[in-house]
Amino acid sequence: MSSKPAKPSATSKNISSLLQEKRVFPPPSEFSARAHLKSMAGYRKLWKESVTRPESFWGKQARQELQWQRPFKKVLQWKEPFARWFVGGQLNVSANCLDRWLGTATANKAALIWEGEPATDGKPGEERVLTYAQLHREVCRFANVLKRQGIGRGDRVLLYLPMIPEAAIAMLACTRIGAVHSVVFGGFSAQSVADRIQDSGARLVVTADGGYRRGAVVPLKKNVDEALVLQGPDGERLAKSVEKVVVVRRCGNEVHMAEGRDLWWHRELEYVTPVCPAARMDSEAPLFILYTSGSTGKPKGILHSTAGYLLGAKLTSKYVFDLRDEDVYWCTADVGWVTGHSYIVYGPLANGATAVMYEGAPNWPEADRFWRIIEKYRVSILYTAPTAIRAFMKWGDEWPKKHDLSSLRLLGSVGEPINPEAWMWYHSVIGGGRCPIVDTWWQTETGSIMISPLPGVTPTKPGTATLPFFGILPEVVDDQGRRVPKGSGGKLVVRKPWPSMLRGIWGDPKRFKEVYWSEVKGSYFTGDGCRCDEDGYFWIVGRIDDVLNVAGHRIGTAEIESALVSHPSVAEAAVVGRPDELKGQALVCFVTLKSGQKASADLKNTLRNHIGKEIGPVAKPDEIRFAEALPKTRSGKIMRRLLKQVASGVEIRGDTTTLEDLSVLAKLSAAED
Numbered sequence: 001m002s003s004k005p006a007k008p009s010a011t012s013k014n015i016s017s018l019l020q021e022k023r024v025f026p027p028p029s030e031f032s033a034r035a036h037l038k039s040m041a042g043y044r045k046l047w048k049e050s051v052t053r054p055e056s057f058w059g060k061q062a063r064q065e066l067q068w069q070r071p072f073k074k075v076l077q078w079k080e081p082f083a084r085w086f087v088g089g090q091l092n093v094s095a096n097c098l099d100r101w102l103g104t105a106t107a108n109k110a111a112l113i114w115e116g117e118p119a120t121d122g123k124p125g126e127e128r129v130l131t132y133a134q135l136h137r138e139v140c141r142f143a144n145v146l147k148r149q150g151i152g153r154g155d156r157v158l159l160y161l162p163m164i165p166e167a168a169i170a171m172l173a174c175t176r177i178g179a180v181h182s183v184v185f186g187g188f189s190a191q192s193v194a195d196r197i198q199d200s201g202a203r204l205v206v207t208a209d210g211g212y213r214r215g216a217v218v219p220l221k222k223n224v225d226e227a228l229v230l231q232g233p234d235g236e237r238l239a240k241s242v243e244k245v246v247v248v249r250r251c252g253n254e255v256h257m258a259e260g261r262d263l264w265w266h267r268e269l270e271y272v273t274p275v276c277p278a279a280r281m282d283s284e285a286p287l288f289i290l291y292t293s294g295s296t297g298k299p300k301g302i303l304h305s306t307a308g309y310l311l312g313a314k315l316t317s318k319y320v321f322d323l324r325d326e327d328v329y330w331c332t333a334d335v336g337w338v339t340g341h342s343y344i345v346y347g348p349l350a351n352g353a354t355a356v357m358y359e360g361a362p363n364w365p366e367a368d369r370f371w372r373i374i375e376k377y378r379v380s381i382l383y384t385a386p387t388a389i390r391a392f393m394k395w396g397d398e399w400p401k402k403h404d405l406s407s408l409r410l411l412g413s414v415g416e417p418i419n420p421e422a423w424m425w426y427h428s429v430i431g432g433g434r435c436p437i438v439d440t441w442w443q444t445e446t447g448s449i450m451i452s453p454l455p456g457v458t459p460t461k462p463g464t465a466t467l468p469f470f471g472i473l474p475e476v477v478d479d480q481g482r483r484v485p486k487g488s489g490g491k492l493v494v495r496k497p498w499p500s501m502l503r504g505i506w507g508d509p510k511r512f513k514e515v516y517w518s519e520v521k522g523s524y525f526t527g528d529g530c531r532c533d534e535d536g537y538f539w540i541v542g543r544i545d546d547v548l549n550v551a552g553h554r555i556g557t558a559e560i561e562s563a564l565v566s567h568p569s570v571a572e573a574a575v576v577g578r579p580d581e582l583k584g585q586a587l588v589c590f591v592t593l594k595s596g597q598k599a600s601a602d603l604k605n606t607l608r609n610h611i612g613k614e615i616g617p618v619a620k621p622d623e624i625r626f627a628e629a630l631p632k633t634r635s636g637k638i639m640r641r642l643l644k645q646v647a648s649g650v651e652i653r654g655d656t657t658t659l660e661d662l663s664v665l666a667k668l669s670a671a672e673d
């Protein structure tokens with residue numbers, strides 16, 4: 001591989017000329033000198049070993065990295081597609097994240113540095129620092145609160161919280177007593193909360209009176225109240241499994257507290273002690289459920305289990321982020337997504353690292369929030385998403401330039417392919433040309449990072465997640481499952497099981513097999529398209545199923561279509577993505593109306609709000625277009641490919657509410673049938 005040292009550039013102006021050169025960025029030598037792994041040869045050797053003898057590799061790592069209450073007997077029991085890792089072993093996740101640091105210097109080190117959203121009157125946000133010892137105490141206390149409410153092993157607990165320390169505390173408290181948490185992102189609606197309670201059978205909900213977002217209060221408790229009375233088609237309450245709701249006082253806004261059902265977090269703490277032994281959990285005990293969108297139906301409850309997940313989160317945090325004692329590490333995701341689970345909570349804490357947690361938006365009250373926080377806490381590792389990076393580029397270089405970002409030493413990207421322009425900007429304007437970038441590819445299902453450069457080791461190229469992590473064997477294949485030649489596109493699959501892989505879809509083993517293990521024989525199917533270059537680097541192209549990636553959020557077109565047709569005015573709906581400069585993809589809905597209904601701007605608004613109510617504000621479409629009819633094949637399938645073209649290609653001018661006659665297009669391309 002040819003590599004030219006990259007000269008740092010100070011502005012975004014010369015980025016396009018830099019990109020022309022198709023450079024390779026060798027790892028900075030002062031970085032390599034201190035990295036956990038020193039050389040590409042070292043990486044290749046260890047990777048080769050790890051995939052040739054995976055059981056010996058993973059067994060060794062599991063013994064080395066995790067603290068066991070009982071050692072495991074067998075590394076892997078594999079009966080495709082069901083894996084059992086570290087069979088016979090027992091351990092506790094919260095003990096591995098917290099107790100193991102007590103009695104060491106790490107006990108009095110910051111585990112979480114929390115920064116609240118600044119107040120509307122311009123006052124700075126609150127800040128709270130929890131050392132490992134303090135976090136341990138809070139987790140034990142809340143674990144006792146859960147126990148006092150009769151929650152124990154295997155019980156599901158739904159968490160619907162803002163980005164406050166209580167979110168991490170509640171997650172860890174669940175793991176302490178063997179309860180299974182299911183975190184629901186605060187941007188989802190009451191309906192989504194109700195659906196997830198119904199599917200998971202959660203007995204207890206932890207929420208807050210509200211959360212701050214751009215100066216406004218998100219009424220989380222009110223949404224929960226609504227969720228608890230929603231009914232399904234059979235007239236039964238969806239959330240009937242819920243017995244108790246614990247409410248964190250965050251905003252101080254007025255909320256309704258139902259007698260006998262709703263409890264204040266701070267009050268409940270008065271009844272408990274800070275002593276709570278960590279439950280001995282089997283390696284394969286369910287750890288958490290996290291709902292994510294698929295190409296059909298309602299979101300799937302992705303199930304992760306104890307030992308394998310923790311090992312994946314810990315090991316990747318250590319190597320991909322090169323975590324060191326003195327680092328201040330900041331992952332800007334929300335704990336409602338898997339990134340927040342693995343790389344705000346479990347990965348960093350299992351490594352004894354200091355993690356920053358920020359409650360608010362990147363541009364509130366001003367576009368320099370992130371840079372202010374980096375300067376304030378001397379953040380050394382920043383992990384964020386391409387959609388945010390593109391927004392920062394648009395807001396202008398002057399915002400980061402106002403701040404001292406010299407503490408940064410490593411930058412990470414996750415959630416969608418990062419376009420080379422954004423990569424270069426991140427590298428030069430934020431990283432000052434000196435910080436390696438780790439473009440990390442993974443999924444809710446994979447539990448931890450699968451493909452990524454190792455900083456200080458892997459030469460990087462803008463736009464590729466580069467090479468697989470240890471023990472991971474990804475391949476790009478054709479429809480028959482054969483590996484395609486270098487340079488050709490195909491489906492991205494993973495050939496061998498790995499410890500942090502999903503164990504199933506909650507309550508639906510059949511769907512688990514169908515979605516992930518039927519597309520390509522003997523392999524895990526990712527749903528992504530990919531290409532491998534001459535150096536074996538993986539270039540992820542994006543989803544090839546009916547899942548969209550809007551601003552790093554995964555959204556199933558089927559869910560939005562079903563929300564649309566549940567509105568009385570709508571006859572049919574088709575939802576597609578179109579390329580968007582900032583969000584990666586934008587969401588475009590084509591809608592036909594029932595007879596007697598008139599297309600209008602008002603109706604568009606109504607439909608947008610309807611989707612907000614059915615799924616949540618995160619799913620509100622960018623565009624709704626009314627059509628006379630939807631283009632269909634002779635067998636009645638909606639021609640999405642065509643709609644995608646219409647959505648991306650046609651400029652909409654003038655009165656956008658007039659009906660489009662797309663049936664014409666259908667006639668033109670009937671050959672597709």
Ligand code: WT7
Binds near residue numbers: 417445
């Ligand atoms: C999908 C998974 C993994 C945490 C965040 C999203 C896309 C993710 C990358 C990347 C290209 C990426 C894929 C994947 N994706 N990271 N570095 N390069 N694409 O988790 O919601 O489960 O979404 O995000 O399409 O399948 P998720």
